[in-house]
Amino acid sequence: MKSFRLWIPIVLLAVVFSSGCGRRQTVVEPTLPDVVVQDIYTSSYEKITGLSTVQTLTVPSGATKCMIVPEGQGIRWRYDGTDPDATTGMPVLASDFLIINNSEIPMGNIEMIETAASATVHVLYWR
Numbered sequence: 001m002k003s004f005r006l007w008i009p010i011v012l013l014a015v016v017f018s019s020g021c022g023r024r025q026t027v028v029e030p031t032l033p034d035v036v037v038q039d040i041y042t043s044s045y046e047k048i049t050g051l052s053t054v055q056t057l058t059v060p061s062g063a064t065k066c067m068i069v070p071e072g073q074g075i076r077w078r079y080d081g082t083d084p085d086a087t088t089g090m091p092v093l094a095s096d097f098l099i100i101n102n103s104e105i106p107m108g109n110i111e112m113i114e115t116a117a118s119a120t121v122h123v124l125y126w127r
Contacts, residue, residue: 043060043127045123045124048120051119055112055121056112057108060125065125066102067124068092069098070094073119075121077113087115
């Protein structure tokens with residue numbers, strides 16, 4: 001059985017060298033497609049305070065997307081018509097962010113509330 005164990009590595013070594021692994025090879029890297037950078041037009045900025053009660057977004061005309069960034073404390077948000085509270089809704093931690101595409105989630109339906117006192121929300125709208 002020991003001779004069989006020695007025979008397998010010798011055969012594998014012969015296959016590796018016969019397949020060209022011992023020679024220098026040129027690697028052709030595929031070209032990357034041209035990347036089209038979307039022209040971002042910032043249409044508005046909003047700062048929301050007073051999140052101890054439910055607040056909504058003031059969506060400017062023409063805005064199609066927004067980025068919501070809570071500061072100080074986290075928030076909870078919903079868009080289904082039910083008000084969020086400090087323990088119910090989708091959480092977003094302080095200094096994290098949430099990007100909303102109006103075609104998927106209507107920005108005008110978003111309601112948010114702080115999870116603890118003194119949260120501020122910064123919102124950047126663009127189209």
